[in-house]
């Protein structure tokens with residue numbers, strides 16, 4: 001104990017400690033205040049008055065719901081503000097790869113992204129319905145990013161089905177609301193499968209989604225990016241993903257901090273569920289950086 005006390009009485013040790021603490025504090029301040037893009041990660045959008053949505057009120061889905069009514073309050077409020085609803089391509093070009101300058105028309109706006117995982121039928125029946133209503137009301141089209149597992153798409157059209165069909169995807173895509181991206185073929189945890197399975201999950205997801213939108217996507221913008229199922233990834237997943245996709249999205253409840261993105265395959269997303277009020281989500285959106293010239 002005495003020797004430790006003596007050590008701290010040494011001027012050089014004190015100076016070194018002060019320097020390290022100062023450095024860590026500066027680092028922390030820069031990190032917390034880094035300009036951010038809020039990328040929201042939704043799942044099901046439910047209408048509590050619709051009996052087909054009732055399975056989503058069960059405990060296993062509880063964490064993943066957001067009501068259509070709250071969603072419209074949230075997005076309606078954003079449409080009254082200067083918000084830029086990014087597609088996956090725009091996020092990549094302007095903020096990740098930074099290969100293009102920000103278009104002048106978006107200066108003064110705050111960039112955010114609305115993403116939806118797993119391809120639930122209610123992303124067609126409720127979400128698309130809301131987006132069309134909002135467009136009528138505010139005269140603006142909101143683009144949403146859907147991360148889809150093509151192997152779980154329904155093969156027949158029924159409102160009782162839990163998942164969308166390929167035709168639902170095509171319809172929302174043609175109307176200009178859906179940006180369709182990959183969530184792996186079958187929603188497997190990509191860190192827990194062998195190399196061959198990993199390759200198949202990545203490659204076949206892309207091929208099947210592009211087949212689904214055949215004739216509508218000549219520039220192959222569909223399935224150009226991936227969100228890892230369960231947000232699970234490791235070095236190998238990132239390496240294999242880079243063979244097919246330009247970027248990879250996490251599900252880690254963090255904003256994307258510009259300047260702190262170490263890797264294009266680690267894009268943070270903020271998880272959303274029914275415990276977060278529209279006002280809370282509006283505040284998170286307002287925390288995105290305001291674009292300057």
Ligand SMILES: [Zn+2]
Nearest residue numbers: 117118229230
């Ligand atoms: Zn998922």
